[in-house]
Amino acid sequence: MDIKVVYALRDQQWLTSLSVPELTTLEDAIQLSHILDHVPQHEKAQLVFGINGKVRPHHTKLNQGDRVEIYRPRLVNPKEQRRQRA
Template sequence: MTERLNVEVAYARPDRQWLVALNLPEGATVQGAALASGILEVCPELDRSALKLGVFGKAAKPDAPLREGDRVEIYRPLLADPKEVRRQRAESGKRMKKGG
């Protein structure tokens, strides 16, 4: 009998969050879970070819194998380049707020 893994896939937008529980075959990958979740079909802003994925808050490669109980996270694309934002702040003489 083939072993199965219980995992979750999470994605959040400012207006809505998804948490999908999946039961996948052993050997399933991070990308496989993201695709199986169905989230990519209902969120057109996500580009399949440039997905940023992680497991429990740590970046993960798409082909990384999953373990029982893992939570795969689909990350939103950045709205602004952090380096560019820092450069613009420096030019205008503004200081960053404490804590980010």
């Protein structure tokens, strides 16, 4: 199966295309991508993972064409941010 693994900061992005065997999990894909090598150790515990824009558990099996995403924690609640701008 062909998948993509992505992680983005404000000023830098990582996108890796991988060919993985069937029954590969979300966690397997993240490890195979080596993208977390670019994340400081103290931030790794705060990361959340998803597939195609939806947060998913680590054991979720991937499908052909899935986009595995690594999400950073939100620093500000989006509703609060909109309220402050208004």
